[in-house]
Amino acid sequence: KAGVTQTPRYLIKTRGQQVTLSCSPISGHRSVSWYQQTPGQGLQFLFEYFSETQRNKGNFPGRFSGRQFSNSRSEMNVSTLELGDSALYLCASSLQGGLDYGYTFGSGTRLTVV
Amino acid sequence: DQQVKQNSPSLSVQEGRISILNCDYTNSMFDYFLWYKKYPAEGPTFLISISSIKDKNEDGRFTVFLNKSAKHLSLHIVPSQPGDSAVYFCAASETGTASKLTFGTGTRLQVTL
Numbered sequence: 001k002a003g004v005t006q007t008p009r010y011l012i013k014t015r016g017q018q019v020t021l022s023c024s025p026i027s028g029h030r031s032v033s034w035y036q037q038t039p040g041q042g043l044q045f046l047f048e049y050f051s052e053t054q055r056n057k058g059n060f061p062g063r064f065s066g067r068q069f070s071n072s073r074s075e076m077n078v079s080t081l082e083l084g085d086s087a088l089y090l091c092a093s094s095l096q097g098g099l100d101y102g103y104t105f106g107s108g109t110r111l112t113v114v
Numbered sequence: 115d116q117q118v119k120q121n122s123p124s125l126s127v128q129e130g131r132i133s134i135l136n137c138d139y140t141n142s143m144f145d146y147f148l149w150y151k152k153y154p155a156e157g158p159t160f161l162i163s164i165s166s167i168k169d170k171n172e173d174g175r176f177t178v179f180l181n182k183s184a185k186h187l188s189l190h191i192v193p194s195q196p197g198d199s200a201v202y203f204c205a206a207s208e209t210g211t212a213s214k215l216t217f218g219t220g221t222r223l224q225v226t227l
Contacts (some may be wrong), residue, residue, distance in 0.1 A: 004157070031213060033213055033214075033215075035215075035217075041219075042203070042217050042218060042219040042220060043158070043203065043205075043215075043217035044217070045214045045215060045216065048213040048214065050213075055213065056211050056213050056214045058214065090157050090158070092157070094213070102148055102150070102160025102161075102163060103160065103213075103215070104157075104160065105150075105157030105158045105159070106157050107155065107156050107157050108157055
């Protein structure tokens with residue numbers, strides 16, 4: 001079965017711009033989480049959506065937002081980009097958000113802000 | 115404040131020997147722990163997990179041990195294989211915010227021939 005698909009794989013944006021990243025979860029999975037990975041901080045939780053509702057949120061500024069559609073696909077938006085937003089953004093999906101089977105991650109979108 | 119710590123950034127082990135990856139945590143509310151493996155240019159892959167009601171969980175070559183009093187967990191890989199060479203992350207979560215995983219910074223395992 002198809003895994004978690006993230007598009008685009010690579011993105012270069014200029015400071016001050018905004019960006020939208022997309023994540024298609026595994027078919028049937030209703031929970032989608034987003035993480036930011038940077039060399040210094042490792043993977044940090046951004047937020048989780050379940051059935052189109054944000055269920056959990058990490059400690060990121062309001063410039064980072066997301067949404068989930070009725071087909072469980074999710075988008076993440078970052079407004080007013082800063083150089084420090086350069087990172088690998090990973091999304092992960094899960095059937096219900098439970099931990100018994102872990103989360104399945106996509107390959108990520110590498111965002112570079114110049 | 116790093117609530118989950120992997121103090122060894124790298125580890126080198128010979129093929130066939132045991133690999134032991136360690137992880138410490140500070141948040142006593144964590145009650146579920148997971149290990150992920152990550153190859154370059156791929157997302158992390160779930161390996162094995164353990165609930166705080168257990169102190170050991172096995173899955174094939176992989177065993178995770180949890181010492182709640184020391185707030186320490188470890189992943190044992192026996193025997194180690196070259197294909198195990200990757201970055202390993204431990205992660206933790208609390209009841210009630212189960213989907214919010216707190217990750218360590220990872221340990222790069224190199225299995226040599």
